[in-house]
Amino acid sequence: MVHASSPSLLLVLLVAVVAGGGARLPVDAARNATLGELRVKNGLGRTPQMGWNSWNHFYCGISEGVIRETADALINTGLAKLGYKYVNIDDCWAELNRDYQGNMVPNKRTFPSGIKALADYVHAKGLKLGIYSDAGTQTCSNKMPGSLDHEEQDVKTFASWGVDYLKYDNCNDAGRNVKERYTRMSNAMKKYGKNIFFSLCEWGVENPATWARGMGGNSWRTTGDIADNWDSMTSRADQNDRWASYAGPGGWNDPDMLEVGNGGMSEAEYRSHFSIWALAKAPLLLGCDVRSMSPQTKNIISNTEVIAVNQDRLGVQGKKVQSDGGLEVWAGPLSGNRKVVVLWNRQGHQATITTHWSKVGLPVSAAVTARDLWAHSSFSAQGQLSASVAPHDCKMYILTPK
Ligand code: GAL
Numbered sequence: 001m002v003h004a005s006s007p008s009l010l011l012v013l014l015v016a017v018v019a020g021g022g023a024r025l026p027v028d029a030a031r032n033a034t035l036g037e038l039r040v041k042n043g044l045g046r047t048p049q050m051g052w053n054s055w056n057h058f059y060c061g062i063s064e065g066v067i068r069e070t071a072d073a074l075i076n077t078g079l080a081k082l083g084y085k086y087v088n089i090d091d092c093w094a095e096l097n098r099d100y101q102g103n104m105v106p107n108k109r110t111f112p113s114g115i116k117a118l119a120d121y122v123h124a125k126g127l128k129l130g131i132y133s134d135a136g137t138q139t140c141s142n143k144m145p146g147s148l149d150h151e152e153q154d155v156k157t158f159a160s161w162g163v164d165y166l167k168y169d170n171c172n173d174a175g176r177n178v179k180e181r182y183t184r185m186s187n188a189m190k191k192y193g194k195n196i197f198f199s200l201c202e203w204g205v206e207n208p209a210t211w212a213r214g215m216g217g218n219s220w221r222t223t224g225d226i227a228d229n230w231d232s233m234t235s236r237a238d239q240n241d242r243w244a245s246y247a248g249p250g251g252w253n254d255p256d257m258l259e260v261g262n263g264g265m266s267e268a269e270y271r272s273h274f275s276i277w278a279l280a281k282a283p284l285l286l287g288c289d290v291r292s293m294s295p296q297t298k299n300i301i302s303n304t305e306v307i308a309v310n311q312d313r314l315g316v317q318g319k320k321v322q323s324d325g326g327l328e329v330w331a332g333p334l335s336g337n338r339k340v341v342v343l344w345n346r347q348g349h350q351a352t353i354t355t356h357w358s359k360v361g362l363p364v365s366a367a368v369t370a371r372d373l374w375a376h377s378s379f380s381a382q383g384q385l386s387a388s389v390a391p392h393d394c395k396m397y398i399l400t401p402k
Contacts, residue, residue, distance in 0.1 A: 044197045045218035047311040048252045049165070049283045051086025051130070056228070056257050056287025060092035060141055063110040064118055071122045073290045077298065080127060082307055084286060086165050086197075087122050088130030089115075094144035103157055104133075104145060119162035130165030130197070131158055135181040136172035146172055148181055151188035158196065165197040170205070178206050186215035199254070199283075209243035213251035219283055226256035228264030230392065234346060237276045238320070247281050247317040254283050261288030261297035268393035271374065274300050275342050275396045278310035279318035279330055305373040306396060309340050318342075321359045327351055331360040339399045345389035353395075354386040360399065368399040 052070055054062045071087050074080040093115070095105040106114050119129040133139065133154060134146035147154040147168075158166060168185055170178070182200060189198050197218050202208045204222040212220035222240045226232050240255035247253045258277060260270040277284060286301060293301075318332025318340055326346035334340050339360050343353040357364050370381045373396040380402075387395045 042194055042198070042216060042218070042250075044195075045251060046249050047313070047315065048281050049086055049197060049199070049219065049285065050083040050307075050311075051088055051128070051165075051284075052084060052286040052290060053086075053088040053090055053130070053167070053257050055090035056226070056259055057262055057289050060143060062089065062092060064113055067118055068121055069291050070289075071125055071127055074127060075125050077290060077293070079286075079290065079302065080125070082302060082304060083311060084284070084301075085126075086128050086130050086285070088132070088165055088167060088285065089118075090132045090167065091139050091141045091169070092143050093131065096138075096144055098145055098150075102150065102153060104150075104154055107144075114161075115163065116161040119164075123162065128164035129162065130167060130199075131161075131163045132167045132169065134169040134171055135178075135185060135202075136170065137174050138172045140169055140171035142172070147185065148172075148174060148176070149184075151184045152192060155185075155188040155191070155193040155196070159192050163196060165199065166193065167199045167201050169201045170203060178202060179211065182208075182212075182215055186217075190216060201254075204239065204243075207243075209246035209253055213246070217251055219252040219254045221254045221256060223255050226259060228259040228262045230265055230269050233259065233265065233269070233273050237280070240280060240282065241320050244280070244317040244319045247315070249315040252281055252283060253317060255280065257283070257285040257287040258301070259287055260300055261286070261290075261293055266392065267296050267300075268390055270297070270300055272344055272392060272394045274303070275306060275373075275394050276330060276344065278306045279332060279340055279342050279396070281310060281315060281317040284310055303373065305371070305376070305398070309334065309373070309396075309398070312340075322355055327353045329353065329355040329359060331355075333361060334398065337401055341385060341397045341399060342394050343385070343387050343389055343397075344394040345391055348391050350388060350390055352386060352388050354384060356384045360385075362399065362401065367402045369402060371398045371400070372396070373398065 099105050122129045136146040136148050138146050200212045200217045200220040203224050208220040222243050223236045226236050236255040240253050243253045260274055312334045314335040316333050318330055321331045322329035328344040330342040341360050345351050365383050367382045369378055371378045
């Protein structure tokens with residue numbers, strides 16, 4: 001372990017973080033653990049957050065019933081056991097007007113029992129509750145107030161309710177500077193919300209990857225909103241990829257929540273969506289109605305081998321390492337000197353994708369065991385990997401040197 005009493009090594013590590021970024025973190029496990037600890041500010045987000053969020057499926061059509069039933073479903077389907085712990089309420093949970101003391105008030109019609117009761121309900125199931133606010137005068141729906149200039153009061157309220165997670169959006173900014181607005185919330189969180197996961201939703205407008213970690217952010221959106229279609233999903237993956245070196249334990253790039261199961265993409269496309277989000281160490285926040293999932297949806301989001309890539313303790317975001325007219329290879333390091341590789345066919349017809357070890361970061365002639373994470377089978381490979389991939393589908397492997 002490195003202690004603060006080793007200033008020179010500490011400095012070297014910090015310089016490595018700032019200059020090198022996640023993609024070039026040292027692979028030695030002990031040093032990585034140390035680096036990880038240094039980067040985890042509030043002790044939260046050691047691995048990317050997993051759970052569910054109401055927005056992608058329900059938009060403003062939420063109620064305490066939906067939230068409770070979702071918590072029940074996360075347990076009953078076994079998803080909670082796989083790591084999906086956060087039950088996150090997005091926009092539209094509050095009354096438009098604050099009370100006479102300036103406090104936010106849960107919507108009296110849709111959340112009549114209040115948020116504290118919901119937090120108690122999900123906590124009793126071993127889950128965590130997330131809430132949503134905005135660094136502006138109103139949230140993006142314009143149906144509830146934002147927290148700008150009410151930061152301390154609101155964080156105190158959220159903490160008193162037992163809230164575990166805050167998603168902080170960026171609408172109605174009153175013409176004020178983004179860093180000023182997010183710094184105000186960051187300070188309030190440091191004072192009153194130390195145990196609350198801080199998820200910045202700034203949409204990547206002013207490169208939050210470069211400053212959100214410094215504000216105690218545990219994740220930061222790198223993109224505008226995802227929509228439930230192939231073009232939107234692929235473009236979010238590409239935009240997010242740019243910021244790979246800034247991700248690591250304690251703070252993650254967020255290309256937006258999952259659309260798997262919402263019906264706008266094919267099974268192959270959802271498999272690619274989930275695989276790339278896992279490889280990119282993106283938050284795995286389900287965005288479908290988990291109370292009524294198809295077997296195909298459940299199969300994708302329950303793949304424990306793919307989830308393990310996302311939650312790998314090394315915490316390095318995988319990147320696009322090869323691209324040839326829509327035939328792509330994404331790869332990154334995992335703990336134990338392993339590599340994860342996704343062969344992704346973004347073309348409209350079946351195609352063979354080949355990659356060589358030089359691209360995925362292995363010694364050129366290394367012999368490995370290749371584990372196919374979707375077929376759940378293993379084989380030997382040396383020097384290269386090649387597969388025929390269906391249109392818009394992918395193959396995902398973990399390569400373990402022999
Ligand atoms: C957007 C945000 C979405 C959702 C929505 C709610 O700004 O990116 O994820 O939270 O606001 O109105």
